[in-house]
Amino acid sequence: MKSLHAWFPFLRWPRLTPTLFRQEWTAGFSVALLMVPQSVAYAALAGMPLVTGLYAALLPALVGVMWGGSTRLSIGPSALTCVLISASLTGLAQPSSAQWVNLAIWLALLSGTLQLLMGLLRYGWLLNLISSPVMMGFTQAAGLLIMASQLPALTGWQADGSFQWTDVGFGAASLAALFLAKKWAPKSPSIMLVVAASAAVSYAMGYAANGGAVIGALPASLPSLGLPHLLTFEELAFLAGPAVLIALVSFLEAASCAKTENQKEGTVWQENQDLMGQGLAKIVSGLSGSFATSTSFSRSAINLASGAKTGWAVVGTTSFVLLAVFASPALFHVPRAVLAAIVILAVSSLIQPMAFVKLWRIARIEAMTAGMTFVITLVSTPRIYWGVLAGVLLGLSHFLYTRLHPRIIEVGLHDDGSLRDRHLWHLPPLASNVFAIRMDAELDFAAASSFEKYITEKLSDQAQIQHVCLFAQPINRIDATGVETLQQLRHYLQRRGIQLHISGIKLPVENALKLAGELGLESHVILYRTDIEALHALRALTIQPSKGSNSGKP
Secondary structure, three states: OHHHHHHOHHHHOOOOOHHHHHHHHHHHHHHHHHHHHHHHHHHHHOOOOOHHHHHOOOHHHHHHHHHOOOOOOOEEOOHHHHHHHHHHHEOOEOOOOHHHHHHHHHHHHHHHHHHHHHHHOOOHHHHHHOOHHHHHHHHHHHHHHHHHHHHHHHHOOOOOOOOOHHHHHHHHHHHHHHHHHHHHOOOOOHHHHHHHHHHHHHHHOOOOOOOOOEOOOOOOOOOOOOOOOOOOHHHHHHHHHHHHHHHHHHHHHHHHHHHHHHHHHOOOOOHHHHHHHHHHHHHHHHHOOOOOOEEOHHHHHHHHHOOOOOOHHHHHHHHHHHHHHHOHHHHOOOEHHHHHHHHHHHHHOOOOOHHHHHHHHHOHHHHHHHHHHHHHHHHOOOOOHHHHHHHHHHHHHHHHHHHHOOOEEEEEEOOOOOEEEOOOOOOOOOOOOEEEEEEOOOEOOOOHHHHHHHHHHHHOOOOOOOEEEEEOOOOOOEOHHHHHHHHHHHHHHHHOOOEEEEEOOOHHHHHHHHHOOOOOHHHOEEEEOOHHHHHHHHHHHOOOOOOOOOOOOO
8 A cells, every 4th residue: 555655645635525625625716716817828928829828737737736745736837937938949939839839848748757757766856956046046037037028918019119008008907906906905816806807898898809919719628638749859959958947947946835835734845756746747738738837836825825735625726727728718808918917916026136135144155146147047038047057057166165175173162161263262272282173074085185284284383283183073974085184194193293183073984984994003093082071181181291092992
């Protein structure tokens, strides 16, 4: 049974009772009121036929929650993933054309397959490659670009520079109503109400008959499953990079939602299971003739706020979206300007300029990384994925720099009994002939050179030093390079007649040094289990300096 649940996690869902049905379908209806107009609007953002937005909210949403680890996430079209799709395909085909649709389907299949493989191979940790500052810089730049892309539809802007004032009226009125409702009535189904009202006004004034831009006729039928046309090798090579980025960025969207859900429930997030669910959702979306899906933070928040307890709520949402597919003729008269207003409302929450100020106060290097990601994303338009790639490289470069330059300090005894940076706190040395240090990093190939260089440079002008004590509590790992470096350092100290002491060594480090023969009696290294024991011994050295032998027992 355990193996069956691993392959079919939806079998863990509670049995559907009348009470649970009412509760979950009520929450599902609340989400569907937002999901239906959003799905159509996001399909336009991705450059896809509008009905594919509804298709992406059917089977993909159902499969994603059935095989995912977080059962109350709303899977379907999302603004960030849709703008990545549009940016990736710009220049390769005309939006909504058969070639564009075929390429978008392949993006869904490729990114979904990658996520599925990552989940199966337990590679969920790879999402850590994109740090929070990089994601912040990218999402804010993407939010601005999404807003800018919606201005023509919102205002009815023409190639000759003129505007359609009717479009401006629909767009401005819808945008104002949506923002006011968001502020004063956040729990109301404002988007669906605005869509219904705009459709009624549009029909009454004959907007479509006079050439106004409306949604128009949508197929009132279900998607047919099938494989897309094969790609050329050049097309496949071009889509590989964007597919990787969509897989990572869309999963970071899912991660932010999933972490919120699990924190509220006090449960552990199953990132690899969610990777498999998200991957399968994208694959099914591609097979349905639609585009790559992701998790919507706004819809997931509504799902949780509406009292959803299980994945049955998502099943309820899907059932209402299914009804909307057959009722799609009701959307015929909705102006395109209203869809643009819906997109702008959705991405407005991404624009948070004060986040850069806050980050600058916390960590300036990371703030600069976020800023560079933001600028490169804007400059590289329409290939905005270069912003994320540049941010990842900047983040990894900073990570490597910190690993290659670990924090190594000479310690002194503070008045509160702790060992602190002697020079920062203006503390005296532990003893006149003792050089006590601490390295707050792993002793591996990245840090070993800095470790050895720090000690040799500090000892070069301190002839009175007879004892070096390494407070090794922060060192939780050592590799072959670290062992070799410690061996060379021990020999260097012996040649100068200096005794090496090590305090608080951890078991993995101790075992590695034992196997290398660096802690035997012939090594002449004195070990201490605790810092208190080391401090007492070092203080005694000022009274009677010790020639020393390995008296500490591991």
